[in-house]
Amino acid sequence: MSGGSLPRRIVKETQRLIADPVAGISATPYADNLRYFAVAIEGPSDSCYEEGVFQLELFLPADYPMAPPKVRFLTKIYHPNVDKLGRICLDILKEKWSPALQIRTVLLSIQALMSAPNPDDPLDNTVADVWKNDEAKALETAREFTKNFAAKKE
Amino acid sequence: MSDMEYESEEEYEYTYSDEDESQASYSSHAMDDSASLEMETEVEEGSKKRKSRGRTSSLGDAVMKDTNGITMMNAKDILPMMKERINEVSEILNIPPSAATPLLRSHKWTKERLFESFTEDDGKIKKDAGVYHRCMPVSTEETNTCIICFESDISKEQMVGMPCGHSFCIECWKGHIQAKLDDGPSCIFAQCPYPKCEEVMTEVEVKKAAPELLEKYESYQLKQFVEVNGTSRWCPGPGCERVAALQNGSGLLDDSNLIVADCDSCKTKFCIKCGEEPHAPLLCRALDIWKEKCNNESETANWILANTKPCPKCRSRIEKNQGCNHMTCQKCKYEFCWICTGEWKEHGANTGGYYNCNKFAQEKNKDEDQSDAAKAKRELDRYLHYYSRYHAHSEAQKFASRQLADTEKKMVALQERRDNSTWTDVEFLKSANEQLVECRRVLKFTYAFGYYLTTPPKTVAPVEAVAKDEDSKKAKKKSKEDKQEEDKDEEPKPKTQQELQKERFEYHQEMLERFTENLSELVEKPLDDIDREAVVNQTIVVNRFMKGMIKYVEDGMEEGA
Numbered sequence A: 001m002s003g004g005s006l007p008r009r010i011v012k013e014t015q016r017l018i019a020d021p022v023a024g025i026s027a028t029p030y031a032d033n034l035r036y037f038a039v040a041i042e043g044p045s046d047s048c049y050e051e052g053v054f055q056l057e058l059f060l061p062a063d064y065p066m067a068p069p070k071v072r073f074l075t076k077i078y079h080p081n082v083d084k085l086g087r088i089c090l091d092i093l094k095e096k097w098s099p100a101l102q103i104r105t106v107l108l109s110i111q112a113l114m115s116a117p118n119p120d121d122p123l124d125n126t127v128a129d130v131w132k133n134d135e136a137k138a139l140e141t142a143r144e145f146t147k148n149f150a151a152k153k154e
Numbered sequence B: 001m002s003d004m005e006y007e008s009e010e011e012y013e014y015t016y017s018d019e020d021e022s023q024a025s026y027s028s029h030a031m032d033d034s035a036s037l038e039m040e041t042e043v044e045e046g047s048k049k050r051k052s053r054g055r056t057s058s059l060g061d062a063v064m065k066d067t068n069g070i071t072m073m074n075a076k077d078i079l080p081m082m083k084e085r086i087n088e089v090s091e092i093l094n095i096p097p098s099a100a101t102p103l104l105r106s107h108k109w110t111k112e113r114l115f116e117s118f119t120e121d122d123g124k125i126k127k128d129a130g131v132y133h134r135c136m137p138v139s140t141e142e143t144n145t146c147i148i149c150f151e152s153d154i155s156k157e158q159m160v161g162m163p164c165g166h167s168f169c170i171e172c173w174k175g176h177i178q179a180k181l182d183d184g185p186s187c188i189f190a191q192c193p194y195p196k197c198e199e200v201m202t203e204v205e206v207k208k209a210a211p212e213l214l215e216k217y218e219s220y221q222l223k224q225f226v227e228v229n230g231t232s233r234w235c236p237g238p239g240c241e242r243v244a245a246l247q248n249g250s251g252l253l254d255d256s257n258l259i260v261a262d263c264d265s266c267k268t269k270f271c272i273k274c275g276e277e278p279h280a281p282l283l284c285r286a287l288d289i290w291k292e293k294c295n296n297e298s299e300t301a302n303w304i305l306a307n308t309k310p311c312p313k314c315r316s317r318i319e320k321n322q323g324c325n326h327m328t329c330q331k332c333k334y335e336f337c338w339i340c341t342g343e344w345k346e347h348g349a350n351t352g353g354y355y356n357c358n359k360f361a362q363e364k365n366k367d368e369d370q371s372d373a374a375k376a377k378r379e380l381d382r383y384l385h386y387y388s389r390y391h392a393h394s395e396a397q398k399f400a401s402r403q404l405a406d407t408e409k410k411m412v413a414l415q416e417r418r419d420n421s422t423w424t425d426v427e428f429l430k431s432a433n434e435q436l437v438e439c440r441r442v443l444k445f446t447y448a449f450g451y452y453l454t455t456p457p458k459t460v461a462p463v464e465a466v467a468k469d470e471d472s473k474k475a476k477k478k479s480k481e482d483k484q485e486e487d488k489d490e491e492p493k494p495k496t497q498q499e500l501q502k503e504r505f506e507y508h509q510e511m512l513e514r515f516t517e518n519l520s521e522l523v524e525k526p527l528d529d530i531d532r533e534a535v536v537n538q539t540i541v542v543n544r545f546m547k548g549m550i551k552y553v554e555d556g557m558e559e560g561a
């Protein structure tokens, strides 16, 4: 694998992601930019995102791992901690970032956030309000979004 | 365990001698006296004496004692005070100095506070401050792999551990520390690089892993100390890095008196308690409340404060471009007062009444509309009355400040025109302008003060912040009694304590305004018409009166003062 000037850590992480993938998550670097990853996360079972596959993009900035990766949903998702641009409100992507965390742990955390939305720390207030006041309706909308935008392609 | 020993910290132990402290207590009166003495000397000896200023400006680095209990210093000069607190806590609690620092930091650098919460639940306190393991290190697992860069076979010397047992290679530490420093002042709260580990990084790790970054890191520690230790404040002057430290008294949070710091480097004067420009007679908390109010009301207030006013006689727009409130219409020569647009003649002593545009005459009509809307309107009017005057003096203060800057030029010009004159001979103009700036500033704040002096009992809090507690309580009680009487009979009611106080205060304010306008007019004359004698005398009169007024308020506005 030609890493070029890619730090050893990124090379190793990438190798491990491919050799030993996490269940329900795939991350593939783009050939022309090895810091840029195409990510797909399967909606966790027993969640309102079940049966969906969500595309994300992940970018490792120049000062990674001292700075966190930048991650964004590309697939439309109805979630109180994700805004309309797909940006994610997750502590480890901001102030709780640690250089000992990895792409793998970040993606696992995002998968966990899909299983357990946190409307008390919202990024999208309107979605969070529905989530808090009428959870049944929120879950239904999320399922609808999943069906309409994240359906598995056969 | 080897990484965790304290031996590397001994350089942080610091023996602090406090020989300077005994000299630091001067009363604030000493300053007043010397300042007025300075004034008098100048008059008596006139042009012969080169005025020597009481407070000489220092040359950069020196620590300078001021006469009001404030020391101006460079930030590093406050380091001994910081080290002293750290070492004391370290000794008493038997913990390393590197653990004492975060603990003190989470208790506003107050030892007493820290000791108190420490006796309650030291485990929680240590955890919250991120020094749990630093007080009780766990052994580090020997490892030659760094979990950040994934390198293995790293030599023992290249690994730096935290008291929590997590260790990383020096290169990764450097990256982590640099990234935290890039975040700015918050770097001192940076934690162990291990995910979700809450142990804080300290100067110990910085020194081991990135000694080249230690100075920067410690400057942030010091900066935080200066800002929260409760006795010091950065000079707010643009680009100035001096620190004002209060040598005695109960610290910056004590809002019961005002102490003005006078920066020896950039000459900025500021309130050491709150960092704003000096604001006597208003206390810091009242200033806060007033500024907040002005912010909230600014849109409503603005329409009334346009920078031009129509001449009350011929209606042509007049722009106020000088500091003086005595306006003369260029078109019809009508003379009027900028503040109230009343005829200027009526403001003078020659017509019997003194300056009376500072008074807000609240309509005393018994049948006045009691609806909420009408009350709100009256309250807004009352606020606008005070705010417009506050604003007018604020603008005049800005003007006077610009004048002051121009004065040097003026001084040179004056020297050239009059033979045999020395530099000292024209310095009176500078003094007069300095006095004007100060008077405008004080006048400005007397209107904020006046606003709260008459706040209806419904919004009591600000009154308490302004007036001496007992007086205001007395006054409030009294006014309640008066209200009951008022309901019974139609006799003209006697003036309440509060009303009398307000009257006396406004009288002082009136006088200061009058003196200030006089001085302003004298100074704004064309160069050749400036009457030196008159300016010098008026400067003294104004200075004395202004100080007297502030003291009168400080003393609680007692009768006969």
Ligand SMILES: [Zn+2]
Pocket (backbone or CB within 6 Å): B146, B147, B148, B149, B150, B151, B168, B169, B170, B171, B172, B173
């Ligand atoms: Zn490393």
Ligand SMILES: [Zn+2]
Pocket (backbone or CB within 6 Å): B162, B164, B165, B166, B192, B193, B194, B197, B198, B199
């Ligand atoms: Zn740790």
Ligand SMILES: [Zn+2]
Pocket (backbone or CB within 6 Å): B235, B236, B237, B240, B241, B242, B263, B264, B265, B266, B267, B268
């Ligand atoms: Zn300064």
Ligand SMILES: [Zn+2]
Pocket (backbone or CB within 6 Å): B271, B272, B273, B274, B275, B276, B279, B283, B284, B287
């Ligand atoms: Zn203040």
Ligand SMILES: [Zn+2]
Pocket (backbone or CB within 6 Å): B311, B312, B313, B314, B315, B316, B329, B330, B331, B332, B333, B334
């Ligand atoms: Zn006119």
Ligand SMILES: [Zn+2]
Pocket (backbone or CB within 6 Å): B337, B338, B339, B340, B341, B342, B347, B356, B357, B358
């Ligand atoms: Zn007037």
